[in-house]
Amino acid sequence: MAWAKKILRVNLSEGSVKSEPLNMEWAQQYLGQRGLASKYLVEEIDPKCDPLGPDNKLIFTTGPLTGTMASTGGRYSVVTKGPLTGAIACSNSGGYLGAELKMAGWDMIIFEGRSPEPVYLYISNDKAELMSADGIWGKSVWAADKIIRAKHQDPQIRIACVGRSAEAGCFYSAIINDLHRAAGRSGVGTVMASKNVKAVVCRGTQGVGNIKDPMAFMKATEEGKKVLRENAVTGAGLPQFGTQVLMNVINETGALPTRNMQEVQFKGASKISGEAMHEPRKSDGKPNLTTNAACFGCTIACGRISTIDKTHFSVENKPQYWGNSGGLEYEAAWALGAATGVDDLDALTYANFVCNEDGLDPITFGATVGAAMELYEKGAITKQDTGGIKFKFGKAEVLTKAVELVAAGEGFGKDLGLGSKRLCEKYGHPELSMSVKGQEFPAYDPRGIQGMGLAYATSNRGACHLRGYTVASEVLGIPEKTDPLVTEGKAGLVKAFQDATAAFDSAGICLFTSFAWSLDDVAPQIDAACEGGWSTEKLLELGERVWNMEKEFNLEAGFTKADDNLPPRLISEAAGSGPAEGKVNELDKMLPEYYAARGWDEQGVPTADTRQRLGLS
Amino acid sequence: MLRALSLEPERCTGCLQCEMACSFENDGVFNPAKSRIKVFAFHEEGRFAPYTCTQCDEAWCMKACPVDAIVINAETGSKDVLDSVCVGCKVCTIACPFGTINYNSSTGKVIKCDLCGGDPHCAKACPTGAITYVDADSTGMERMRAWAQNRPEAGPNYITPVEKDIQTYQRP
Numbered sequence: 001m002a003w004a005k006k007i008l009r010v011n012l013s014e015g016s017v018k019s020e021p022l023n024m025e026w027a028q029q030y031l032g033q034r035g036l037a038s039k040y041l042v043e044e045i046d047p048k049c050d051p052l053g054p055d056n057k058l059i060f061t062t063g064p065l066t067g068t069m070a071s072t073g074g075r076y077s078v079v080t081k082g083p084l085t086g087a088i089a090c091s092n093s094g095g096y097l098g099a100e101l102k103m104a105g106w107d108m109i110i111f112e113g114r115s116p117e118p119v120y121l122y123i124s125n126d127k128a129e130l131m132s133a134d135g136i137w138g139k140s141v142w143a144a145d146k147i148i149r150a151k152h153q154d155p156q157i158r159i160a161c162v163g164r165s166a167e168a169g170c171f172y173s174a175i176i177n178d179l180h181r182a183a184g185r186s187g188v189g190t191v192m193a194s195k196n197v198k199a200v201v202c203r204g205t206q207g208v209g210n211i212k213d214p215m216a217f218m219k220a221t222e223e224g225k226k227v228l229r230e231n232a233v234t235g236a237g238l239p240q241f242g243t244q245v246l247m248n249v250i251n252e253t254g255a256l257p258t259r260n261m262q263e264v265q266f267k268g269a270s271k272i273s274g275e276a277m278h279e280p281r282k283s284d285g286k287p288n289l290t291t292n293a294a295c296f297g298c299t300i301a302c303g304r305i306s307t308i309d310k311t312h313f314s315v316e317n318k319p320q321y322w323g324n325s326g327g328l329e330y331e332a333a334w335a336l337g338a339a340t341g342v343d344d345l346d347a348l349t350y351a352n353f354v355c356n357e358d359g360l361d362p363i364t365f366g367a368t369v370g371a372a373m374e375l376y377e378k379g380a381i382t383k384q385d386t387g388g389i390k391f392k393f394g395k396a397e398v399l400t401k402a403v404e405l406v407a408a409g410e411g412f413g414k415d416l417g418l419g420s421k422r423l424c425e426k427y428g429h430p431e432l433s434m435s436v437k438g439q440e441f442p443a444y445d446p447r448g449i450q451g452m453g454l455a456y457a458t459s460n461r462g463a464c465h466l467r468g469y470t471v472a473s474e475v476l477g478i479p480e481k482t483d484p485l486v487t488e489g490k491a492g493l494v495k496a497f498q499d500a501t502a503a504f505d506s507a508g509i510c511l512f513t514s515f516a517w518s519l520d521d522v523a524p525q526i527d528a529a530c531e532g533g534w535s536t537e538k539l540l541e542l543g544e545r546v547w548n549m550e551k552e553f554n555l556e557a558g559f560t561k562a563d564d565n566l567p568p569r570l571i572s573e574a575a576g577s578g579p580a581e582g583k584v585n586e587l588d589k590m591l592p593e594y595y596a597a598r599g600w601d602e603q604g605v606p607t608a609d610t611r612q613r614l615g616l617s
Numbered sequence: 618m619l620r621a622l623s624l625e626p627e628r629c630t631g632c633l634q635c636e637m638a639c640s641f642e643n644d645g646v647f648n649p650a651k652s653r654i655k656v657f658a659f660h661e662e663g664r665f666a667p668y669t670c671t672q673c674d675e676a677w678c679m680k681a682c683p684v685d686a687i688v689i690n691a692e693t694g695s696k697d698v699l700d701s702v703c704v705g706c707k708v709c710t711i712a713c714p715f716g717t718i719n720y721n722s723s724t725g726k727v728i729k730c731d732l733c734g735g736d737p738h739c740a741k742a743c744p745t746g747a748i749t750y751v752d753a754d755s756t757g758m759e760r761m762r763a764w765a766q767n768r769p770e771a772g773p774n775y776i777t778p779v780e781k782d783i784q785t786y787q788r789p
Contacts, residue, residue: 067647068637068647069634069637069638069641069647069742096633103647103648103649103650156650179660204650205648205650205651206646206648207640207644207646207647207648207649207650207651208646208647208648209644209645209646209647209648214641214645218641225744225778226781228778229744229778229779229780229781235777235778236777239775239776239777239778240773240775240777241775278774287774289774289775290663290774291630291663291664291774291775291776292630292774292775292776293630293631293663293665294630294631294632295632296632296633297632297633297634297637298630298632299632299634299744299778300778301630301632301744301745301776301778305663306663307663323660323661323662323663324660324661324662324663325660325661
């Protein structure tokens with residue numbers, strides 16, 4: 001089996017680390033990563049606990065395919081109760097850290113309690129120890145990374161780290177690994193900093209060897225790679241344009257949320273698109289995009305490696321930003337750009353670099369800046385509140401200043417670090433926060449893509465595109481095309497996407513494979529690696545089980561049907577242009593149908609029959 | 618025909634599938650730490666480069682070995698380490714100017730690329746054609762073609778997976 005069968009439990013209050021066996025009974029029901037770590041979390045914490053208190057736990061988790069030859073098998077997730085939402089949080093990241101953790105012989109790390117002093121965890125195969133974070137606490141992710149490498153004198157260590165924003169209590173801080181890959185959403189980095197943990201540093205040289213049937217596994221993974229290679233999205237579109245392939249497509253669909261979702265199309269979309277990243281710029285003749293790059297074990301290589309124009313105002317006299325780093329992906333380009341009305345590609349790239357440098361979720365950050373701009377234009381916040389900055393839509397200088405302030409936790413950055421829900425409540429306009437359960441929307445307007453409204457409203461971690469990406473069907477026609485403007489059939493579609501996604505996320509592979517793979521492609525890979533007879537049916541049931549388990553955690557945390565909702569703007573203010581002109585999101589039509597499809601009662605609570613069917617006790 | 622590994626850094630995405638395939642073929646585990654081929658990342662420049670033994674004709678590792686544990690494979694031209702003879706003295710690791718022969722502390726022997734006996738698994742695993750196994754006299758052919766066509770730096774700044782036959786992995 002591909003599990004390492006070992007958990008590293010780190011009690012921060014005591015300063016102890018110990019190894020314990022993985023619960024293999026649970027592994028058969030929840031597989032790994034998102035599913036299995038969520039099972040540990042719901043068993044071990046009180047859903048009502050303070051997310052930033054010592055009673056919350058923080059779990060770094062791999063899946064059984066992490067660190068194997070399965071394409072994209074380098075993922076890890078961070079599971080905890082999220083501070084932005086108060087709901088269960090699970091943020092998934094690529095890069096190389098996940099595989100390294102597995103190579104060191106661990107399926108999971110469970111952090112509990114709170115360290116009296118700032119520390120970081122150093123793992124070298126079986127050996128793990130807490131070390132003082134003196135000298136790296138108070139530093140950015142990028143600065144801390146350099147210091148840690150110099151200290152350990154090992155160029156091959158992999159590092160996950162939180163930045164200054166997390167230390168300052170920003171509610172949406174990310175955990176950054178390998179300098180620019182992020183466990184991005186819901187404030188998992190904020191939880192890590194609240195426990196006084198700065199970094200996880202790992203070196204693993206034991207490898208992953210316990211594959212059930214190695215020859216069958218190599219055959220299954222090779223067949224999977226052939227599918228990825230030959231698919232137009234994973235074999236051509238994503239390597240060439242990254243997720244930014246979507247910018248112009250979604251804008252034309254009339255579903256590109258613009259200026260805090262006041263509009264559904266953005267005039268500047270083409271200037272911040274994947275195509276624009278290929279255009280040579282005037283100053284040095286080089287394009288924004290240097291190359292694409294892969295995460296561990298990935299055949300797709302959608303990652304963007306970019307530079308900022310050295311002559312751009314944001315980096316003048318700042319040579320530390322002149323080199324290559326992780327470039328704009330679609331969600332970040334949308335949030336930093338369309339949501340704020342800024343169409344300056346270099347300003348967006350700079351803001352993205354800073355989000356990585358100091359560990360910020362660019363989606364929530366950009367959307368919060370968009371909300372602040374609307375508050376400012378309405379007069380609800382003034383120059384006195386912002387420290388003199390005119391928070392006007394479309395101003396690149398405001399965006400770049402704002403990201404610096406939030407990164408450092410200074411001035412108006414403290415307010416922006418609250419996220420849009422708390423910010424808009426503070427300034428008397430809660431209706432202007434474009435969020436569900438306190439988490440901001442990603443880059444798809446649910447007036448133009450109806451199914452996404454339901455997906456957002458019911459997502460267990462708050463508004464999110466990675467819990468049920470019906471855009472695949474409604475816009476891209478994967479696995480089959482549905483009409484984005486109708487509500488019929490969307491309840492079943494959302495459920496199917498949510499359940500399948502939970503299965504992908506529990507395996508240790510990247511969700512982007514699902515542009516080309518169905519669970520029929522994934523099941524043979526898991527089954528060759530793991531004991532337990534992993535069929536498509538078993539994976540689908542696992543996905544549904546995980547979804548219901550997360551839902552029950554949220555119900556116990558105090559969420560109700562009233563939280564499965566959308567902001568008033570999206571259900572009462574019609575889209576003003578494009579194919580969806582005149583449309584609002586018709587959530588009220590879809591939600592009851594969805595509850596029924598899920599086997600939940602009218603209040604959105606899983607019935608006894610549903611719980612029994614899924615083995616939830 | 619003698620064949621050699623051709624490495625094209627400009628096609629590498631840093632996915633490490635070559636390292637995984639190498640360690641799996643040689644040690645039966647997925648373990649980049651024990652791979653005979655290594656990919657190096659140059660973050661600031663936005664570049665990746667795979668690197669391994671080039672099988673020198675005048676192999677300094679072989680000449681330096683005091684116990685004659687490194688021998689020429691007549692079929693492939695690779696310089697192979699005989700585990701039964703190697704005493705783990707590491708003199709070869711000093712002699713090699715490229716650093717591509719390395720000590721493996723878990724076996725007490727040195728390890729280096731042996732071209733998998735003429736069927737290099739790194740090349741099979743590479744999704745983008747950054748590693749290919751070609752006529753040893755023509756390792757520069759693709760690069761020459763790129764230059765002949767136009768300036769290579771003017772080419773597309775992205776790398777896509779290349780078409781390949783499905784390989785069935787076999788291990789002795």
